[in-house]
Amino acid sequence: MKEIYLDNNATTRVDDAVFEEMCPYLREFYGNPSSMHFFGGQVQKKVDEARDRVAALIGADPSEIIFTACGTESDNTAIRSALEVFPERRHIITTRVEHPAVLTVCRGLTMKGRRVTELGVDGAGRLDLEELKKALDDDTAIVSVMWANNETGVVFPIEEIGAIVKERGALFHTDAVQAVGKIPLNMASSTVDMLSLSGHKLHAPKGIGILYLRKGTPFRPFLVGGHQERSRRAGTENTAAIIALGKACQVAGDWMADENTRVLGMRDRLEKELLTRIPHARINGGAAERLPNTLSIAFEFVEGEAILLLLSEKGICASSGSACTSGSLEPSHVLRAMGVPFTCAHGSIRFSLSRFTTDAEIDAVIRELPPIINRLREISPFGRELL
Amino acid sequence: MWDYTDKVKEHFLNPRNVGSIPDADAVGEVGSLACGDALKLFIKLDETKERIVNATFQTFGCGSAIASSSALTEMIKGKTLDEALAVTNQEIADFLGGLPEEKMHCSVMGQEALELAIVTYRGGPAPTHGHDHLHGEQEGEVVCKCFGLTDGFLRKVIEQNRLHTSEQVTHFTKAGGACGGCIPRIKELIAAVLGEQTAAVPKKQEKLTNLRKMQLIQEVLENEVRPQLWADGGDLELVDIDGPHVQIAFRKACAGCHSSGHTAKFVEQKLRDMVSSDIVVEEVEG
Numbered sequence: 217m218k219e220i221y222l223d224n225n226a227t228t229r230v231d232d233a234v235f236e237e238m239c240p241y242l243r244e245f246y247g248n249p250s251s252m253h254f255f256g257g258q259v260q261k262k263v264d265e266a267r268d269r270v271a272a273l274i275g276a277d278p279s280e281i282i283f284t285a286c287g288t289e290s291d292n293t294a295i296r297s298a299l300e301v302f303p304e305r306r307h308i309i310t311t312r313v314e315h316p317a318v319l320t321v322c323r324g325l326t327m328k329g330r331r332v333t334e335l336g337v338d339g340a341g342r343l344d345l346e347e348l349k350k351a352l353d354d355d356t357a358i359v360s361v362m363w364a365n366n367e368t369g370v371v372f373p374i375e376e377i378g379a380i381v382k383e384r385g386a387l388f389h390t391d392a393v394q395a396v397g398k399i400p401l402n403m404a405s406s407t408v409d410m411l412s413l414s415g416h417k418l419h420a421p422k423g424i425g426i427l428y429l430r431k432g433t434p435f436r437p438f439l440v441g442g443h444q445e446r447s448r449r450a451g452t453e454n455t456a457a458i459i460a461l462g463k464a465c466q467v468a469g470d471w472m473a474d475e476n477t478r479v480l481g482m483r484d485r486l487e488k489e490l491l492t493r494i495p496h497a498r499i500n501g502g503a504a505e506r507l508p509n510t511l512s513i514a515f516e517f518v519e520g521e522a523i524l525l526l527l528s529e530k531g532i533c534a535s536s537g538s539a540c541t542s543g544s545l546e547p548s549h550v551l552r553a554m555g556v557p558f559t560c561a562h563g564s565i566r567f568s569l570s571r572f573t574t575d576a577e578i579d580a581v582i583r584e585l586p587p588i589i590n591r592l593r594e595i596s597p598f599g600r601e602l603l
Numbered sequence: 604m605w606d607y608t609d610k611v612k613e614h615f616l617n618p619r620n621v622g623s624i625p626d627a628d629a630v631g632e633v634g635s636l637a638c639g640d641a642l643k644l645f646i647k648l649d650e651t652k653e654r655i656v657n658a659t660f661q662t663f664g665c666g667s668a669i670a671s672s673s674a675l676t677e678m679i680k681g682k683t684l685d686e687a688l689a690v691t692n693q694e695i696a697d698f699l700g701g702l703p704e705e706k707m708h709c710s711v712m713g714q715e716a717l718e719l720a721i722v723t724y725r726g727g728p729a730p731t732h733g734h735d736h737l738h739g740e741q742e743g744e745v746v747c748k749c750f751g752l753t754d755g756f757l758r759k760v761i762e763q764n765r766l767h768t769s770e771q772v773t774h775f776t777k778a779g780g781a782c783g784g785c786i787p788r789i790k791e792l793i794a795a796v797l798g799e800q801t802a803a804v805p806k807k808q809e810k811l812t813n814l815r816k817m818q819l820i821q822e823v824l825e826n827e828v829r830p831q832l833w834a835d836g837g838d839l840e841l842v843d844i845d846g847p848h849v850q851i852a853f854r855k856a857c858a859g860c861h862s863s864g865h866t867a868k869f870v871e872q873k874l875r876d877m878v879s880s881d882i883v884v885e886e887v888e889g
Contacts, residue, residue: 517636522665522669526616562636595618596663
């Protein structure tokens with residue numbers, strides 16, 4: 217069965233051009249970029265080129281790019297660094313809908329005497345900037361707010377938030393793992409001090425990320441040891457993956473317009489057709505600005521894992537905000553923060569598209585999903601009086 | 604992805620006995636939309652009103668919840684009410700070739716609905732079940748507020764399935780799986796049930812030399828107790844052993860934790876079970 221892969225917010229297929237670019241650096245050109253000989257030096261040149269390419273995609277200076285192992289490492293590094301450079305500031309602000317890579321770090325820090333404010337969101341997943349203003353004080357070391365939400369695709373007004381944060385002298389970090397490559401970012405004119413990016417969300421392999429660190433931002437490394445990444449991140453460079461990420465960023469730049477036209481069009485068509493064909497369905501975050509590739513849709517009276525299993529039988533790969541999928545017993549913290557009613561939080565499905573998604577694949581979902589929901593509603597004891 | 608057996612998948616993809624029985628003799632309904640799963644079981648009896656001739660279900664839930672409901676209806680058809688009452692959640696899981704431990708609550712839900720249907724049919728009081736907010740007045744103290752589960756229900760599941768950790772209790776009943784506020788109380792219940800089981804079948808405890816006893820206490824703390832505390836971000840230190848008196852000091856998250864009293868009781872029960880029944884655990888500042 218050929219898979220219909222609509223789970224690109226979880227991970228993406230490595231682009232062929234990216235794969236071709238990295239392969240020689242696993243086999244022939246395996247030198248260590250730190251070595252003095254020509255064999256390592258040629259790898260160093262390629263790593264520099266990758267750094268330039270990443271910087272170009274997000275409008276940064278190459279010296280501001282630190283290669284890490286993943287988005288989670290970048291998030292951890294940014295938050296812990298801010299607390300170390302501002303030891304007298306004991307307050308962190310984040311949001312209730314962050315990825316666990318941020319939220320778990322912050323919650324862990326409350327055990328170590330830090331104060332953490334988690335900003336709430338409204339029913340469409342939007343922040344209230346007045347709440348941020350009230351929470352900010354001279355004790356705030358760092359504000360960490362994601363650029364776009366992985367589950368709903370809701371985009372936060374990062375520059376507005378950054379302007380507020382800067383007034384109080386705190387550092388501003390954003391987890392932009394889901395935003396990079398899908399919407400244009402420009403660090404040159406941004407209020408962001410630190411930004412996390414993950415390779416495998418934009419058609420590079422797993423195991424590579426970056427932390428963008430604005431010039432002049434005080435910083436303490438998370439990993440110490442050798443002098444790699446100008447002593448900001450020790451450890452021999454993952455050269456092949458770095459080179460892959462560079463290529464992936466270059467390609468992402470080329471496809472950005474497609475993402476915001478063709479991919480957006482497919483997402484909107486999927487959304488409209490599913491709402492037309494399936495009663496008692498609603499879009500999570502539908503009223504907010506969203507990423508062009510993400511659709512989080514809730515079906516009342518049915519449970520998400522059961523939907524995913526039946527979709528999977530048809531070769532369709534999606535994900536769910538339901539409890540049963542993850543092994544936790546509550547629906548996703550994002551949907552709960554949005555106040556999505558329990559009647560549909562358990563039945564929420566996320567489709568996330570990519571530039572590899574085709575119209576035929578969207579047609580297949582539009583064809584296969586309505587009977588699946590019907591079938592599960594026939595088994596369910598709820599909602600039969602409404603259907 | 605869950606590692607479901609072929610039989611679970613098969614019963615999920617082709618569930619048997621879906622639907623309602625309009626003139627059912629007995630109906631048992633447990634769970635809710637908020638809980639994330641719910642099961643309504645319908646039972647039709649023969650003329651003698653003793654034997655089950657038909658059983659159907661309606662289920663809201665994940666793949667294993669639907670498969671467990673399907674299995675349950677297949678298992679009880681043809682059984683007398685007494686035979687059906689004897690069906691355990693483990694038997695439902697076994698019928699399906701096993702369930703992932705995190706999904707055992709699906710089999711418990713099946714057994715719950717079955718028991719509720721039969722007991723209420725016979726005019727008895729509704730059993731102290733989980734999900735009691737659906738069934739009005741029920742006996743027992745609500746332990747898990749998130750899922751509305753009572754102590755009587757939890758004790759029963761702990762006893763029947765010989766559960767030893769709060770994690771297992773969560774997998775089997777969901778209790779403690781949301782806010783986690785009741786986990787200390789669940790640990791107390793486990794300790795109480797285990798205590799009763801030990802009392803019922805007195806363990807033959809060898810007479811220990813003081814040195815051996817001290818060794819054993821240290822082993823149990825290292826291998827059994829501390830790993831569990833670490834899982835919750837806590838820790839303890841052994842301060843002194845004086846005859847049966849074991850002095851411990853809590854560290855990390857356990858230090859100053861409002862439920863450290865429960866934790867001390869849990870440690871005491873472990874040591875009593877595994878070392879010597881006369882052990883008294885005392886918490887000291889240290």
